[in-house]
Amino acid sequence: MKQPRSPDPLGTAARRAAIRLLDAVLRRGEPLESALALATRALPGGPDRGLAHAIAAETLRRMTDLDVLIDSATKQRLPDDAKARFALRIALVQVLALGTPPHAAISTVLPLVDGGPRKLVHGVFGTLMRGQATLPEVPTLPAGVAERWAHWGADVGEGAARAISAPPPLDLSLSDPGKTAEWAERLGGVSLAPGHVRIKDAGQVTELSGFAEGAWWVQDIAASIPARMLADVGGSVVDVCAAPGGKTLQLAAAGASVTAIDVSETRIKRLRENIARAQAKVTVVQADALDWTPPAPVDVVLVDAPCSATGIFRRHPDVLYRATPAIIAEMAEVQAKILARAAEWVKPGGALVYATCSLEPAEGEAQLERFMADRSDYAIEAPGPGLPDGVTAHDGGWVRTLPGTLEAEGGCDGFFIVKLRRASA
Template identity: 40%
Template structure:
């Protein structure tokens, strides 16, 4: 086994520990790992795929490991995590048995678990023979969904919809891009399929920066669902638009490309730097401000506001499988309170007659529908402006009975699916 193979799996082991033992988001752990830069691009891609597979299939993996032990329980956390990596490779990634088993045993020895090499070898040898068939018999969607999320989704959407959500999370999401102008002309160069609202979709994988048009700033990565809020703002050419909680900046770019005079506000100066870099690549300009949106004094009201509020991100688990491992029920309540404060302040920042679009990438009703109900009940200055089917150009199934957009993983399955999102459009009354 090459040193590079072992080095990549050592990084993966660290990242699994960071997420599952220390509750660090995968993107943060990935960016901060000191050894990642020394790996070849192919090995970095493998690390990302391996760790994401562990997080996506954790319930199945742990059940397979537990069923392969002579007696329940494992002596050390590192042994468990090494077995998780090995099982993911053998059962879900198709890694040759000798590579997955040998590197797992070597990795355990290198991380102070040499006395357990025999145990690791025995479990993984068994799973190399039986794991694939055992996995076929598992209820994969239900096993990989934390109980609290499954119960919440079943209560909110019914068993069939909840089943669709958890099964959608088993596969990696495709790559969606928003093109600055003339998307039809970029479909062929990007080998992408045009979606009804103009988004271009191509299979996941590959180096994004190597794709045609990236360096020239012709497009940016943005899920179909995330592209909808800005599209529902109407004609914003020449209008003063506040993009609140703006990072990572996809919606900022959309609004700029639509001709708006954009002020993008986010409390994280670090994340705004990323927005600045993306806008520079795209040859777009906006005013960027680091401030707490909940208390920000704009100085002048906006013609329109887009509030993409911080949320649990449970609608983005296809893309970020660590979310279902990191979030807890208390996070929903905490973030819902913050969203309420942000919404109330956004109304204060809006001109009478102006449009406010509120969105989250959460599929928890407390962070979507309940927020709008509460706002309209408490504040008689606003009214709901329903979204109509013609505005979504063939995606009417995403509109709920209240005229809001409610997309769920599992919808549009025949076209590659969609992230979970909530979008409501409001007007401040004159």
């Protein structure tokens, strides 16, 4: 008679969810955050969901080095998508990076390979533990990413590797820049620029002072630069691809009359929530920028274009694996179409700001060169005095933040930003 299966050890469900998250990212190319709800739907509460997310994210940060360890203890290399490799990755990352005791890490992983390579997983894990395996303090970038970013120079590659060694600090933009020192003291943070506070070990964002009344919103310091280039903006502004709304709120706080557009219903919902919390006056439009046209030409158009998002790899390490050369090329074509359309909305003498959270020249420098070759009525304009300390403009007039920028202060996302001025009639 078949014996009843013993119950899984406590915590196994969170590890099963972590495997689902990794599978969604690595095999199906889904963003980690987008996959979270479905992958964790069977978990009972927030802490378990948080654990599953932490295991998956840390695995992605250190996967190159985890795979080196696994390969060192197997006679034949396991396929990249093998169940045993996935199980070993999350068992090892728990012990070597998250501080989980070895017995807890392996006991909660073995049920995930029941009916499969259980002995293999147990044996490889035991071999590595007995050999006192360790991970390097600075993770190794995935080979394809390292090759693609090599043109930036060794310092940038090394800075990127250091940047993924731990989750970054929390950045907040303030609705009232005049209260920067007050909020820095209240939140136990530091100011990197007027209207900006950085916090380490922030905990639950919604529990922080000032959240409920909309005194600030979450926004990386680099992401604040496009609107900082328009610090003295007045009149009419169209913010293209506006969600989640950080730049929209910056512009509204500076006194502009902002129309924020985005195509995604889900992103629009989040945009409206952030606008309502900050009690900002903004016109929100759900529309595709390639189909929509403003009622009349405007003073400023800000295009924070959809992109590969490789510049936000510190917070979203999944982009290191999802942003393939094909996706980068595809997004560059989308950006070119949006830029060409948005350029027509700007009044003579008005400004167009183009930005991407990407570390790919195709979504930055090359895109700008392409645009300027087609538009003799636009000229690059210096970014002005609003840049954060430690961020400087390129000789060509644009701003490029890279891994290593502001590293002593906790780093920043990778961005390309340029301000363009349309010729007067």
